[in-house]
Amino acid sequence: MLELRYRGGDPGPGPGLSPPREGNAAGGDHETESTSDKETDIDDRYGDLDSRADSDVPEIPLSSDQTPEILQKALSGLSSRWKNWWIRGILTLTMISLFFLIIYMGSFMLMLLVLGIQVKCFHEIITIGYRVYHSYDLPWFRTLSWYFLLCVNYFFYGETVADYFATFVQREEQLQFLIRYHRFISFALYLAGFCMFVLSLVKKHYRLQFYMFAWTHVTLLITVTQSHLVIQNLFEGMIWFLVPISSVICNDITAYLFGFFFGRTPLIKLSPKKTWEGFIGGFFSTVVFGFMAAYMLSKYQYFVCPIEYRSDVNSFVTECEPADLFQLHSYSLPSFLKAVLRRETVSLYPFQIHSIALSTFASLIGPFGGFFASGFKRAFKIKDFANTIPGHGGIMDRFDCQYLMATFVHVYITSFIRGPNPSKVLQQLLVLQPDQQLSIYRTLKMHLIEKGILQPTLKV
Incomplete structure (x- = not known):
């Protein structure tokens, strides 16, 4: 059980308090009473502070073995x-x-998978906080944590619906209201949770309650925002979802295998079992795997076409003319490779070149997500986040590297790949009022005439 530990001896003046003055003959009783009040105030202010060192953090009971x-x-x-x-x-x-x-x-099931993983990871991290500080009986902590999860998901996924399902929303009057005032509704919901948190504050627990408030919000930042980016990547084409995720999985597996059979040199103190042999072997294996996976997936529309919602068939479709990124191109080989391969050119999909960047990040930077998670677990003296998967730990133990990857892929797409999306622009135009659509039509027509793409119509 945890204890509230008070500072021994004279705690000294607290922030914003001046040291008590010695009393005089004329006003000694008054000064003594004032000093006593100040000391009591200091005890109240310092008594509920969690001044424990790392060694005082309680060990969470080890998870039981769930192996079948x-x-x-x-x-x-x-x-x-x-x-x-x-x-x-x-x-x-x-x-x-x-x-x-x-x-x-299909893509819809992948979205549900991402959402399910997000909720489970959130649950595992929040549960650690609850177990560590369970003896304080913090009021409403778990309830408010899950409430904030719903609020943040409502905001992010509402934004996705507004972006990618505009034609469907246009037909439903109730949804039009929700989308039009989506951000205001989201803010109102969050504000209600914020007020509930303030009303739940209890003396002697103030600092811990604010600590857990921050814990919840950092957990939301790690889980919800990253899963939202994963789904955004998925809408760009399933290949932007599969290659990065499979590269991280490949790196995790091959680094483990190389480390298991050949590992001798420790890599980082946070993870004593990680070795340089595993890190280097995982890097080369992942780059080769990503290059080959990109070649295989680039051949099929199912993987390369952006995912769109078709209101006429009421489902997601992945049909398109593949972009230039997924068309075979001939590249001239460097002189030293020409002699080795005995050929002048090689045919590649441009996406294969991009896959090298994705795989490199997955194998060099992605593992730092795992190191971060290892440091977090060491801070709270736990082996795994949970015991959901025998031999692997919790879901968060398996996806600690994926969150960094999701952010990188999203930034990479917006920085180097994606231009304006015509279908998305068209969906936004369709929800405008008729007079607004006509105004845009006239402006676009004049622009095309000025560029010589359209011939001006003759007025009789």
């Missing part, structure tokens, strides 16, 4: 090292198989 009994029996004769290797391997293949199945089921 059939696997426990089958691997009972192995050492713990090899037993863990087989458990991780079997569960990894199972998760990859399920991921392929969800890809086959």
